[in-house]
Amino acid sequence: ETGVTQSPTHLIKTRGQQVTLRCSSQSGHNTVSWYQQALGQGPQFIFQYYREEENGRGNFPPRFSGLQFPNYSSELNVNALELDDSALYLCASSLKTLAGVGTDTQYFGPGTRLTVL
């Protein structure tokens, strides 16, 4: 158990709808990263939030957006859902230190499986 939780576990939406996925980070961690994992593939980085600001972004369109709250929990929002958005969405928390030392190992939650019909 990593202490990273995600909700909901499963979600079914229709094309064009909007969805919000939630993540609670491990105690003591200040950084949350989101990944999309299509079936049979490795996870793809969506974006990372550190101190409530986006700290880096992968190759995803602007309809993928996020938030980080003062307690370091985070949301991933996807607008105008497309069929290709069907995937497992993984949240990972880590501790980013100002000194930049350490591994910044990312610890993952159980994921939210999104199906777009």
Place this chain on the structure above:
Amino acid sequence: AQKITQTQPGMFVQEKEAVTLDCTYDTSDPSYGLFWYKQPSSGEMIFLIYQGSYDQQNATEGRYSLNFQKARKSANLVISASQLGDSAMYFCAMREGSNDYKLSFGAGTTVTVRA
């Protein structure tokens, strides 16, 4: 270009034997970290082991060891004394110093442990 290459889509191993999972990486950044994760059918990504580019010794964590060959840009995972619970998908991932906010994952290797 692929940052992480895992060439073995699937492997079978007998219980109690060792198995080596291959991983090669591509980066020009002198500072990077290499990670291995295990993903059972439940979906959760479980951190196994980490190797930093400046680490002199190969990393070990219990039954997991990382065979780090920097000149070859390879970071193979060795699982010793395989157990039935080791059956899962295994992913190699890299974090580069210049883009230290993200992990780049390979396509994964499925390991099936036979009794």
